[in-house]
Amino acid sequence: MSRCDKNLEKDVDSSPTPTTNSSSKNGDKGDVVINARAVCRVCKCLYREPKIMQCLHTFCADCVRQLEPFSVSSGVHNGKAVPLEGEQPSSAVTVLCPECDSEVDIPLSGVDGLTTDHLALDEVFLETLMSKNSVVCDLCSDGGAEKRCEVCSVNLCEFCIQAHRRQKRTSSHTVQCLEDLKTQGRLSRPVLCSLHPGQELRLFCEPCDLPVCLECAATFHRDHRCLPTRDVIDRHGGRIRDLVTGRLRPRLDQLEESLRKVDLSQEALQARVDEAVDEVRTFARGYASAVESHCLLLLRRLEELGLQRRNHLHLQRAQLQQALKDTRGGVEFAERLLTCGSDAEILSAKDVTLRRLAGLMETGYNPHPATITPYDGSSICFLPRESAGVVAGYPMVGVIHAKTLELSRCTIEGEGVQRGREGQRGEFTLVCRDAAGKQMGRGGEAVLVSMVHKEKKDCRVEAAVVDNSDGSYSVSYTPMEPGFYSVWVCVKTQHVKGSPFVLNVKRQVRWHRGTFHCCSFCSSGGSKGARCGCTGTMPGGFQGCGHGHKGHPGKPHWSCCGSTVEASECLPQSVITAVGGTITAVGGTGSPRGHLRTVEL
Secondary structure, three states: OOOOHHHHHHHHHHHHOHHHHHHOOOOOOOOOOEEEEOOOOOOOOOOEEEEEEEOOOOHHHHHHOOOOOOEOOOOOOEEEEEOOOOOOOOEEEEEEOOOOOOEEEEEOOOOHHOHHHHHHHHHHHHHHHHOOOOEOOOOOOOOOOOOOOOOEEEEEHHHHHHHHHHHOOOOOOOOHHHHHHHHHHHOOOOOOOOOOOEEEEOOOOOOOOOEEEEHHHHOOOOOOOOOEHHHHHHHHHHHHHHHHHHHHHHHHHHHHHHHHHHHHHHHHHHHHHHHHHHHHHHHOOOOOOOHHHHHHHHHHHHHHHHHHHHHHHHHHHHHHHHHHHHHHHHHHHHHHHHOOOOOEEEEEHHHHHHHHHHHHHHOOOOHHHHHHOOOOOOOOEEEEEEEEEEEOOOOEEEEEEOOEEOOOHHHEEHHHHHHEEOOOOEEEEOOOEEOOOOEOOOOOOEEEEEEEEEOOOOOEEEEOOOOOOOEEEEEEEEEOEEEEEEEEEEEOOOOOOOEEEEEEEEOOOOOOOOOEEEEEEHHHHOOOOOOOOOOOOOOOOOOOOOOOOOOOOOOOOOOOOOOOOOOOOOOOOHHHHHHHEEEEOOOOOOOOOOOOOEEOO
């Protein structure tokens, strides 16, 4: 360790632990203001043996020794990243920089092999000089130091300064006043050799690429080319200057510009997010207000509907009560007249009694309970997903449905309720309507569809009913027997208008399976085995028909059934039987000419 480092450590040890504060020195008098460049970022104290990492960050040597290893090739030293002082290194160790998390390789010689940060030592001494009112002389330790030797890096009192100048070895050293150093704000001192204390590094060994002192040049570097530092500083310092000025400074400007753009983008993003938040909140408040208004409208509509229905039921009740009272009075009078009255009394009151009773029977009000539609709770309902238009510029959903089903207004749409085809799917649609003839707009009704064959009572067709949730119901069925069916369409166990309907299911179309030809002799190319469905025959062992021969219909016909109409259905077996004789129908395998078989009737 150089004398400068030892003297600096003595100054640091004698000073109180500093409080880091990178603000200006115009702070409160009670705060201890510290230069941030003189403080280690790990221990938060003034640097002690500051070492430069490969990432150009500086930390105390002891702080570097305490770092945990990031990667080790062959073990660690007592759980620490680097060997302790006096311990022999045995492996290459990599640590993470506490400042930038960069991977830093520790030399095999340990932390001492890292470059010493002399600028940090200058900052530490300057901070110590600025923070202390008086500095003790480093030589006598009795008087207050007034000056500092730049070569020896020691603080001297007035007496020691005179002794320093009388010695031949130190008479040429430059001595500066401490007050002048405080005024300058920076410390310029020589860098001393660690192997020869008191010797300044004035030479540079080019083969070793190291600054050396005169004694090192005369001993260790005797055969090397050593030049004065002032002769090589331009070349080596120029390389640093070229990298900084030519490449890194423009890159730094670009990084700063990019960072500025990122910051501006972040500010713009945050501004847009804040603006969007305001928009969402404004929209939510407006929507909530519109929903509340819509809710009040729905509640008001419910109150109006409830009042209308209650008035209607009240009027109906009053009419029933009056009709009941009138009917009961007429019945009681007539029964008393017939029971208690004499013949003359009955005959005398006959005319007026009959007129009253006839009037009660001819009243326009039908008292039968079936004519009174019971309220089942379905006439008023809330449809939450139904569109309710726009309220204050906001789309709304949810309406009050107050339509009452009127069976006489329900309609059946589609021909499937009247006509069908055997084995084919048939469809029709039931549309439920209210008293005004408008579609209900909602589903949920109890719809029953029954289909029964009129002749075969045990023949039923299963009908599938699908609720379309808009007041319509799709009905599908597949009949397997032809004939007439009775179709019942009921809603709430009551027939709709026109029910029961008559469904005519026709039989399945019989397509021709043969060939429409003039005769089997021509269509088969003279084959004796070719047959036809007509009654024609040919002599000579031919099994089919031929022109001018017995039984030929005299015109083109179908080989499967003998029908002479080309656009027709294939005649069923019952019709062929009625003709009699030997006929031909399609069958077998091979070409169409060979698709014939004989049916003996």
